[in-house]
Amino acid sequence: MKMIKVNEWQQEQERLDMVTEKLRSAIVEIEPEVVGLRDQVTDFRKRFWEEVSINTSTHEDFEEAFYSIRQQEALLSERERSHQQRMQRLKSMKRLLPSPYFGRIDFQEDGISFSEHIYIGVSSFVDVDGLSFLVYDWRTPIASMYYDYSPGASAYETPGGRVEGEMTLKRQYHIGDGQLKRVFDTSVTIGDELLQQVLAQGANSQMKSIVATIQKEQNAIIRNDKTRMLIVQGAAGSGKTSAALQRAAYLLYKHRDKLKADQIVLFSPNPMFNSYVSTVLPELGEENMQQTTIQEYLVYWLGSTLQLESPFEQIEYILTSSSSPECEARRSGIHYKASEVFLHALQQYAVWLGKEGMLFRGIHFQDRELIAAEEIQLQFYSYDNTIRLANRVALLQEWILKRLATLERKEQKAHWVQDELDYLDNEQYAEAYRELLKKYQQEEEVVLHMNEQLLDDYGQFLGKEQHEEHNVDFAMQEIEELLRKMIVSGHYKQLRNDVKRFKFIDVIGLYDQLFSDEAAYRNMTNETTVPEQWTEICKQTKEKLSRLELFYEDAAPFLCLKECVEGTRRNTNVRHVFVDEGQDYSPFQFYFLKQLFPRASMTVLGDFSQAIFPQATNLSEEDSPLIKLYGQDETNLIRLVRSYRSTREIVEFTKALLPSEEIVPFERSDQKPHLIKVSGSAERAERMIEHLAELRAEGFESIAVITKTAAESREAYELLNSQSSETLRLITKDTLTFEKGTMVIPAYLAKGVEFDAVLIYDASSHVYDRESERKLFYTACTRAMHRLLLYTTGEWTPFIQSLDPNLYEVEG
Numbered sequence: 001m002k003m004i005k006v007n008e009w010q011q012e013q014e015r016l017d018m019v020t021e022k023l024r025s026a027i028v029e030i031e032p033e034v035v036g037l038r039d040q041v042t043d044f045r046k047r048f049w050e051e052v053s054i055n056t057s058t059h060e061d062f063e064e065a066f067y068s069i070r071q072q073e074a075l076l077s078e079r080e081r082s083h084q085q086r087m088q089r090l091k092s093m094k095r096l097l098p099s100p101y102f103g104r105i106d107f108q109e110d111g112i113s114f115s116e117h118i119y120i121g122v123s124s125f126v127d128v129d130g131l132s133f134l135v136y137d138w139r140t141p142i143a144s145m146y147y148d149y150s151p152g153a154s155a156y157e158t159p160g161g162r163v164e165g166e167m168t169l170k171r172q173y174h175i176g177d178g179q180l181k182r183v184f185d186t187s188v189t190i191g192d193e194l195l196q197q198v199l200a201q202g203a204n205s206q207m208k209s210i211v212a213t214i215q216k217e218q219n220a221i222i223r224n225d226k227t228r229m230l231i232v233q234g235a236a237g238s239g240k241t242s243a244a245l246q247r248a249a250y251l252l253y254k255h256r257d258k259l260k261a262d263q264i265v266l267f268s269p270n271p272m273f274n275s276y277v278s279t280v281l282p283e284l285g286e287e288n289m290q291q292t293t294i295q296e297y298l299v300y301w302l303g304s305t306l307q308l309e310s311p312f313e314q315i316e317y318i319l320t321s322s323s324s325p326e327c328e329a330r331r332s333g334i335h336y337k338a339s340e341v342f343l344h345a346l347q348q349y350a351v352w353l354g355k356e357g358m359l360f361r362g363i364h365f366q367d368r369e370l371i372a373a374e375e376i377q378l379q380f381y382s383y384d385n386t387i388r389l390a391n392r393v394a395l396l397q398e399w400i401l402k403r404l405a406t407l408e409r410k411e412q413k414a415h416w417v418q419d420e421l422d423y424l425d426n427e428q429y430a431e432a433y434r435e436l437l438k439k440y441q442q443e444e445e446v447v448l449h450m451n452e453q454l455l456d457d458y459g460q461f462l463g464k465e466q467h468e469e470h471n472v473d474f475a476m477q478e479i480e481e482l483l484r485k486m487i488v489s490g491h492y493k494q495l496r497n498d499v500k501r502f503k504f505i506d507v508i509g510l511y512d513q514l515f516s517d518e519a520a521y522r523n524m525t526n527e528t529t530v531p532e533q534w535t536e537i538c539k540q541t542k543e544k545l546s547r548l549e550l551f552y553e554d555a556a557p558f559l560c561l562k563e564c565v566e567g568t569r570r571n572t573n574v575r576h577v578f579v580d581e582g583q584d585y586s587p588f589q590f591y592f593l594k595q596l597f598p599r600a601s602m603t604v605l606g607d608f609s610q611a612i613f614p615q616a617t618n619l620s621e622e623d624s625p626l627i628k629l630y631g632q633d634e635t636n637l638i639r640l641v642r643s644y645r646s647t648r649e650i651v652e653f654t655k656a657l658l659p660s661e662e663i664v665p666f667e668r669s670d671q672k673p674h675l676i677k678v679s680g681s682a683e684r685a686e687r688m689i690e691h692l693a694e695l696r697a698e699g700f701e702s703i704a705v706i707t708k709t710a711a712e713s714r715e716a717y718e719l720l721n722s723q724s725s726e727t728l729r730l731i732t733k734d735t736l737t738f739e740k741g742t743m744v745i746p747a748y749l750a751k752g753v754e755f756d757a758v759l760i761y762d763a764s765s766h767v768y769d770r771e772s773e774r775k776l777f778y779t780a781c782t783r784a785m786h787r788l789l790l791y792t793t794g795e796w797t798p799f800i801q802s803l804d805p806n807l808y809e810v811e812g
């Protein structure tokens with residue numbers, strides 16, 4: 001890495017001035033056009049109806065009106081489109097103006113005698129000739145060399161094939177307000193210098209775009225577009241989330257003709273994380289993708305019948321539960337229900353249900369049973385059993401609806417209908433009259449001739465009065481018949497809707513039935529072996545279900561069973577699914593996502609060392625269920641080992657907490673983690689408040705006191721808040737936004753985010769003692785960018801006791 005010569009600096013500043021000037025004049029030119037087009041569109045909308053002639057006297061007049069409206073619509077949408085396009089251009093030029101580019105490569109293609117200067121920025125900017133790229137978008141194929149190569153032989157892929165040549169220069173710029181601040185020529189990877197500067201900055205309440213300093217291995221993730229599944233196993237702070245967001249921006253650019261932002265979904269670990277990453281895409285000039293959590297999805301698909309435990313309630317249970325047989329059983333149940341063995345068992349269960357054991361609910365109306373559950377069951381098993389379960393259910397649904405239609409007709413003669421009829425008021429009679437009138441009108445010739453589309457779109461032009469002039473005289477009997485029909489139909493509507501929503505299937509009963517004794521379970525699932533604590537697992541699951549509640553670990557299996565029976569519900573609009581913190585999803589949940597988004601590719605990013613939920617999936621193991629999801633050939637696995645978030649001292653400390661993990665720190669140095677032993681909670685509060693003040697004075701703006709559980713967070717918050725003048729924020733599972741400042745937060749909610757300094761509230765052996773909590777402790781410590789402080793009142797957790805003392809400083 002070297003600084004450039006003075007005359008080169010001058011040339012660069014001149015070029016920058018030239019580009020800035022061109023941007024300015026392009027903005028000046030296009031701005032009035034955009035305003036003009038916007039006004040035209042508004043005006044057009046206002047005058048829309050003035051321009052069309054509506055005459056509805058004859059069928060021909062109707063048709064003419066219809067086509068005149070269509071024409072106006074086409075004109076309007078054309079104007080809207082050009083307004084949108086110019087608006088986008090204007091926005092992208094305005095975004096470029098303060099810093100039009102951040103990089104340059106000089107590239108001489110093989111067989112060509114000159115080298116091209118390629119300046120790279122967040123979007124492209126083309127000169128007035130429409131041909132010369134003054135700035136290339138970082139996502140263009142040619143710009144990929146900036147991230148992938150050092151000067152020397154280099155190449156890039158284009159849709160037309162591979163282009164090879166020689167990179168003669170690679171330069172980085174730091175530009176602010178149109179002025180060159182720093183310029184570096186680089187010979188190795190990009191930007192150690194620039195990256196140093198970026199990483200030395202403080203944490204932010206929003207994640208930053210890393211477009212200027214994307215590393216080669218991250219670029220591979222961003223541009224990987226070959227397989228259906230991309231798995232990224234990356235160490236803490238290796239830029240997985242950053243790369244994922246850049247990848248979304250890349251996909252939106254590459255497939256801009258067919259991919260829209262709402263066709264990409266990001267599954268985040270919690271709602272607060274959603275707020276943390278929500279600005280990256282807009283910063284890059286793209287609309288935000290859909291952001292959600294798996295919990296939101298599960299709740300949505302489960303509907304309102306069952307109350308679902310949240311993943312945070314589950315983890316709190318795990319962290320605070322004892323070693324009693326009941327707790328052991330729940331833990332074992334969580335593991336089992338997340339496993340592929342259970343998925344397979346469920347599939348076998350569905351096969352068994354094809355032969356026997358389906359549970360139905362009878363159809364009831366008022367206090368009568370219209371169709372008995374047994375009758376439904378009989379009908380179901382009368383279908384050919386080679387037909388798929390869900391298809392047989394569809395046939396059954398049709399059968400029930402037909403039966404209901406017959407019953408509905410008969411019902412019209414029932415006494416209760418006559419009773420209701422007697423109590424109807426004039427308005428209801430009048431409505432029946434209007435209904436009959438409508439029916440009559442529909443039979444009229446003019447309406448019959450009317451094109452269906454016309455009827456849908458412009459039915460309102462029919463003008464009621466016109467027809468009300470007809471003096472139609474309906475017989476009272478006819479009106480009453482209609483009223484009976486209306487009364488019964490009103491009551492049956494709910495029944496029909498329930499049938500359409502498969503309420504005649506007792507899915508809760510079907511799931512409950514699975515948790516019978518071992519012999520029955522083995523019989524239903526084709527000899528699946530069960531965990532040791534099966535009886536207790538069954539008891540707990542059934543008890544929960546009886547209260548119409550569902551453990552978090554049961555949600556995905558329950559939905560899979562529901563889908564086996566009712567047929568799969570799909571979202572075919574979504575083309576790409578991102579799953580961040582993927583290690584915390586069970587194989588079952590991945591299976592569920594695959595089913596739900598059949599047309600989507602998937603990018604799963606995670607770190608098995610941060611697997612804090614018991615249902616974790618090892619993303620990169622050879623026989624990982626994730627690799628099996630789409631198969632080896634459709635799966636690409638990339639590993640990231642370089643960690644960018646924390647200083648070398650923090651990475652070395654945290655890395656040693658794991659048995660064996662390849663993590664390479666980025667060369668950025670600061671203090672070693674500090675271990676502070678205190679005599680009790682009073683001293684702990686005193687020291688922590690002192691440290692918080694010192695950290696603030698040093699300029700750190702984002703500081704977290706990390707605890708193990710929500711209860712410990714509350715305790716810490718109350719203790720510190722009562723004695724400190726600092727404003728503290730208590731983060732709970734319901735917190736929606738991420739803000740700078742000092743906060744108290746349980747480790748499992750701090751997933752994915754980072755802080756300038758982290759204070760581990762209690763790193764004692766009685767808090768982090770189980771081996772299963774090692775990863776949680778590691779996750780908490782790896783949130784720190786610049787400083788890490790740990791406190792204890794007694795013995796240190798065994799994870800620290802076994803560390804080399806050179807890795808930390810001890811404060812008395």
Ligand SMILES: Nc1ncnc2c1ncn2[C@@H]1O[C@H](COP(=O)(O)OP(=O)(O)OP(=O)(O)O)[C@@H](O)[C@H]1O
Binds near residue numbers: 234782
């Ligand atoms: N190429 C890069 N240039 C600049 N900063 C980077 C780069 N890669 C990562 N970073 C920074 O490193 C930090 C960690 O990145 P990120 O949160 O994406 O990592 P992660 O792998 O998702 O972490 P974790 O698994 O621990 O949550 C962020 O501050 C990010 O801006």
